[in-house]
Amino acid sequence: MGEIETRLKDLGLDLPVPPLAVANYVPFVVAGDLVFVSGQLPLEGGKLVVTGKLGDTVTVEDGVRAARLCALNLLAQAKAAAGGDWTRVRRLVRLTGHIACTAAFTDQPKVMNGASDLMVAVLGEAGRHARVAVGAPALPLDATVEIEGIFQLG
């Protein structure tokens, strides 16, 4: 557990307060040893900080930043699901990333690397995951990226 917190600090990352669900759903559900986390948006300090679409007003660099923020929020949810105890987070199983984009944009993987790289930087080998990256014509609140994740508790 201390190891993960140290890595976060070394990376200069502050784990956010895990965002609450704002309707009749919850941020995550634990079923057996799997944690299904709701789709996370690029929120920072509770505010949506990257909006718009790739191929239009958003650069790949900003898309990567959006994906990193989604990943940080996923990590915050995973930690909460584990009762704050990182040693109970066995691994990240899968990430599915939805990238708001125009019909001409085909670099969804570059954008998702923002999330994948962060997961491996923080969780090490346990952060290597199966991945799905697809485009979307529009996402909630005009978010640039939405990522859902499945973790395994140990």
Place this chain on the structure above:
Amino acid sequence: MGEIETRLKDLGLDLPVPPLAVANYVPFVVAGDLVFVSGQLPLEGGKLVVTGKLGDTVTVEDGVRAARLCALNLLAQAKAAAGGDWTRVRRLVRLTGHIACTAAFTDQPKVMNGASDLMVAVLGEAGRHARVAVGAPALPLDATVEIEGIFQLG
């Protein structure tokens, strides 16, 4: 079990006959205690009753109605997966909703609330779920909403 049936009746809801899959797939697969339900469309009496896109010809109100119908079909599949015995449905784990929309539409969460609210109205606390809501440029048969769900048996 009686409790869920009573709630459905109190809400004036008739659970549909669970739609059959019309190709080489099945409406749901049970793996361990998880039930993976195929994407459900807004079918009523076997007919697709909400078509078209949000931000174009479909209002948020009609989108909500579509999401409710998808949720009813998901419940019908969950009941079938449990052999008709609601006491075996431990909880709803996750819903992923795909909302057919234009690039300008960003109220996917409002549409998905039609499904989320219905699940909690029918299943109570066991209906609170992890959630993903994203846009799609087009869906099968011009459906307005498609929702897939994972339930846990108890």
Place this chain on the structure above:
Amino acid sequence: MGEIETRLKDLGLDLPVPPLAVANYVPFVVAGDLVFVSGQLPLEGGKLVVTGKLGDTVTVEDGVRAARLCALNLLAQAKAAAGGDWTRVRRLVRLTGHIACTAAFTDQPKVMNGASDLMVAVLGEAGRHARVAVGAPALPLDATVEIEGIFQLG
């Protein structure tokens, strides 16, 4: 195991070398008895062979071919996850197919049948799966189809 290999041969199908992930993720993750396979593209001999969108430059027939290729790559990953032993692959649980398309295209199910039919042809009853088929405005590398799958080991 021999049975599956015989079916593949009878169908004239060569299982590809399972594609590697090209970033900080992996082709599949095993969690308990579930195998989560990353989104597979229509790769043949390591090359993307079907690009573009349905409703635009790609015919349904070519979409079906793309979905078949995705399915073959999913099978290759499942075999690898089972250590090469088909008797350990209990069943296919779910396929989620993302079909690159215009806003006017609504035959996503016909395209996905390319994958569903192949799965049942190769795996028999164990190949019947829950299914999700949705449109996407654009996919990685301009791929026409991306399909992710969950298998159960036995």
